[in-house]
Amino acid sequence: MSAPLPHDEFRRLEALARYAVLDTLPEPCFDRLTQLAARLFKVPVALINLVDQHRLWAKACFGTTSRELDRPTSFCAYTILSEEPLVIPDATQDTRFRSSPLVDGPAHARFYGGAPLITHDGFRIGTLCILDQKPRASLTAEERATLGDLAALAMDELDLRLAKQSLETESQAKTQMLTDLRRATDTAQTLAAVTELATYDLDPDELVKTMGQLLAQATDVQWMGVHAEDQPIAVDDPAWHGPGASPAFIEQMKLDHSHPDRRRPAVTGGKPLFLSVQDQDAGPTALLSAGVRSAAWLPLTTVEGTRRVASFARFGEATAWHPWDRQLLSTSAHILSLTLSRREHQSRLEAARERHHLQQPGSRQELERVLVRHSGPGAPSFLVLFCLEGLTRDIALEEKWWAQVWKVVLQGSPGRQRSLYRYDEHKFAMLMDGSAQDVDVVLSSLDAAATLFETGPSNLVRMRLGAAPIPEGLQDPAMFLNIAEAGLSAPRRETPDEGQPAADDTLASAGLQSHGGVTLDQRRREVTSGRQTVRLSRQEAALLCALMKQPHRVFSREALAREAWGETTGASTNLVNVQVFNLRQKLAVLGLGPVVQTVRGLGYSFQVTQDEASLPR
Numbered sequence: 001m002s003a004p005l006p007h008d009e010f011r012r013l014e015a016l017a018r019y020a021v022l023d024t025l026p027e028p029c030f031d032r033l034t035q036l037a038a039r040l041f042k043v044p045v046a047l048i049n050l051v052d053q054h055r056l057w058a059k060a061c062f063g064t065t066s067r068e069l070d071r072p073t074s075f076c077a078y079t080i081l082s083e084e085p086l087v088i089p090d091a092t093q094d095t096r097f098r099s100s101p102l103v104d105g106p107a108h109a110r111f112y113g114g115a116p117l118i119t120h121d122g123f124r125i126g127t128l129c130i131l132d133q134k135p136r137a138s139l140t141a142e143e144r145a146t147l148g149d150l151a152a153l154a155m156d157e158l159d160l161r162l163a164k165q166s167l168e169t170e171s172q173a174k175t176q177m178l179t180d181l182r183r184a185t186d187t188a189q190t191l192a193a194v195t196e197l198a199t200y201d202l203d204p205d206e207l208v209k210t211m212g213q214l215l216a217q218a219t220d221v222q223w224m225g226v227h228a229e230d231q232p233i234a235v236d237d238p239a240w241h242g243p244g245a246s247p248a249f250i251e252q253m254k255l256d257h258s259h260p261d262r263r264r265p266a267v268t269g270g271k272p273l274f275l276s277v278q279d280q281d282a283g284p285t286a287l288l289s290a291g292v293r294s295a296a297w298l299p300l301t302t303v304e305g306t307r308r309v310a311s312f313a314r315f316g317e318a319t320a321w322h323p324w325d326r327q328l329l330s331t332s333a334h335i336l337s338l339t340l341s342r343r344e345h346q347s348r349l350e351a352a353r354e355r356h357h358l359q360q361p362g363s364r365q366e367l368e369r370v371l372v373r374h375s376g377p378g379a380p381s382f383l384v385l386f387c388l389e390g391l392t393r394d395i396a397l398e399e400k401w402w403a404q405v406w407k408v409v410l411q412g413s414p415g416r417q418r419s420l421y422r423y424d425e426h427k428f429a430m431l432m433d434g435s436a437q438d439v440d441v442v443l444s445s446l447d448a449a450a451t452l453f454e455t456g457p458s459n460l461v462r463m464r465l466g467a468a469p470i471p472e473g474l475q476d477p478a479m480f481l482n483i484a485e486a487g488l489s490a491p492r493r494e495t496p497d498e499g500q501p502a503a504d505d506t507l508a509s510a511g512l513q514s515h516g517g518v519t520l521d522q523r524r525r526e527v528t529s530g531r532q533t534v535r536l537s538r539q540e541a542a543l544l545c546a547l548m549k550q551p552h553r554v555f556s557r558e559a560l561a562r563e564a565w566g567e568t569t570g571a572s573t574n575l576v577n578v579q580v581f582n583l584r585q586k587l588a589v590l591g592l593g594p595v596v597q598t599v600r601g602l603g604y605s606f607q608v609t610q611d612e613a614s615l616p617r
Helices: 009-019 028-041 141-199 204-219 247-252 285-289 323-359 364-373 395-412 436-449 477-486 503-510 538-549 557-565 570-590
Strands: 045-051 055-062 068-070 086-088 111-118 124-132 223-228 239-241 273-276 292-303 306-315 382-389 418-424 427-432 462-469 512-515 518-521 526-529 532-535 596-599 603-606
Touching (some): 009 141, 028 045, 028 124, 028 141, 045 111, 124 141, 141 323, 204 223, 204 239, 204 306, 292 323, 306 323, 364 418, 364 427, 364 477, 382 436, 427 436, 436 462, 462 477, 462 512, 518 538, 526 570, 532 570, 538 570, 538 603, 557 603
Antiparallel strands (some): 045 055, 045 124, 055 068, 086 111, 111 124, 223 306, 273 292, 292 306, 382 427, 382 462, 512 518, 518 526, 596 603
């Protein structure tokens, strides 16, 4: 005869499932209870059974190896119908169990006593029961109570087990939450650092190298490059690779990608593409064989009619791209696109400006206005002066001469931004960017171009050359022009007086560096801002001079030591940190705040705003 179902069977099964105990391994705490029950009642078999939908499953058993029975004809199916223990002295005399496989089968069960396992919310999910192969007298009230207590102990162990599992799950969830929080913090910091790069006037190569180092810390990217879509990396394409990038992969990126094994997945519809070795279409087999475990291709802007793409690669352990990784790479690609677009726009404007100034140089008034307007970050950093003395009054001949000279200079000089002005009858000025070495090249070109005048009708033509760095925050361009003109070299046809600087020394003879209202006198080793002045040591002055020559550039310790002191030994690079600390202490007297800033993981940069520099002292 099959046992009826409890009226709350569905909810009872839900309660049983909540304990997640079915089909688990034996546990000593439950085994001890069955051993104790068998010893107390002097029976050969004791079990802790859990009543599932169609079966009985024993969490612990003593005296038998059978752990699973059919539910309908079992003793326990009847036990869970009541909160009181069920006792069967002789199963052969009970019509419910006379034909049960437990009674007339190999188990040969005769005596049964079982107490239900009752949850704290009243559901009977199983039993603790004892069995014997021979009939026995019914249990006394005290024995029934003992059997009920053992069932309650078994239920306590189940509750403890559930509580332990809940705590472990909660602990794992909190651990994962902390891990996610740390990663989110690291990602946010890296995202802020990558976004900040957009504020610096970095060329694409510098931007990719700096960005690659930042992304490597957060996403484990070990290769990053910018190139034409579906084209190999060209020699002049910006690229960066970390120590984890395989040499085989770097070589693969330089090869022709028309071969099927090397062809990259197409980046269509302006959408980024993220792949890993777990994906069914993991990308070019040649890249996989070179050690790539995950790669990404993100479309950028179009430069000179060709779509640019940013590529990223990871090596080592195979990992899929996390959503935070994708966000970082997408933001990096956006910044790269802005930089490439800005560079292309600047190139077009500069080309147009050069063509205009070649045909019609600006006046002195225009020069003074431009000096004030462009005495900020990212503007031309040097003013080159070119003065002719003793020119003939033949205007047509003069125009021919200076046009020839400036055509040579403008077409052959380095630097991106170049503008020509005629600020006096025989005086010319050129605004340009670049380094001091670039200025030396321009001065040499001008000096060589002076031979054009030696073939003219007058032998009295003399030329004076000079250059000066344009200070930031320039307020009096007329005075600046006078100072710059006073530092011009001696006329080329005259022998300079002893001690007078030659053309190549003109820039160094100025001895001044200025940026954002902060002025460094290199000869006196003094820094001035407003009415305040501090004196520096020789090493500090050299460091500050190197930083101020290229404001907003991020110098590594090695690069800064080489730029300032001309050496990169271990001692000199360690000394950089000490000298920077001392330099900051002295500059703090000027009330400027952190002028020499630390860029985490990269080095140092000189930054000061006009607002800070103009504060009242």
